[in-house]
Amino acid sequence: MEPVRTCVGCRARASRSALIRVAAQNGELVFDERAVLPGRGAWLHPTVECLQAALRRRAFARALRVPATYGFPQASDVRNVERHSPRNKG
Template identity: 75%
Template sequence: MTGRHAAVSVRREQSATRGGRMDPVRTCVGCRARASRSSLLRVVVRDGVLIPDEKAVLPGRGAWVHDTPECIDNALRRRAFVRALRVSGPLDTQTIQHIHQRNG
């Protein structure tokens, strides 16, 4: 689907939240499933280091992933963060791996 039809489809997939406002839909880079933005974790690159952006306010391009061991491991294994964040060269993923292991 492209063009206008794709935009209509995305709007239909957005889930309603309090007050009738729509919650944006993002795609998890780990499992490729679409989910509401509020149910995903945003990840950004700062100085070559992959870090979680829990409040989704850090500047720059972000990648969205479910905060589960399966999705984070899939994204790391498939190098999905490198592609989604459009960085050249290797990323330091130890920070996100350490935080993820500590939390779950």
């Protein structure tokens, strides 16, 4: 059975393979495509809607236990979040 995680944007539960991991690294939040960066991780559906909901709720700061001043995301990251989807990996 595959591990289940909760999306910090919509709060729905999904399998780990359906979500992408976000981690804090060098004062910024980054997509951890391979899910190997050290430290805490926050899981997110690869949709702009879930990303915007997580940002609006300040869910990354809470989930990762980092200051809300950590930079994330750039406008280009918001528009391209779906390209990070595990389903789009070949």
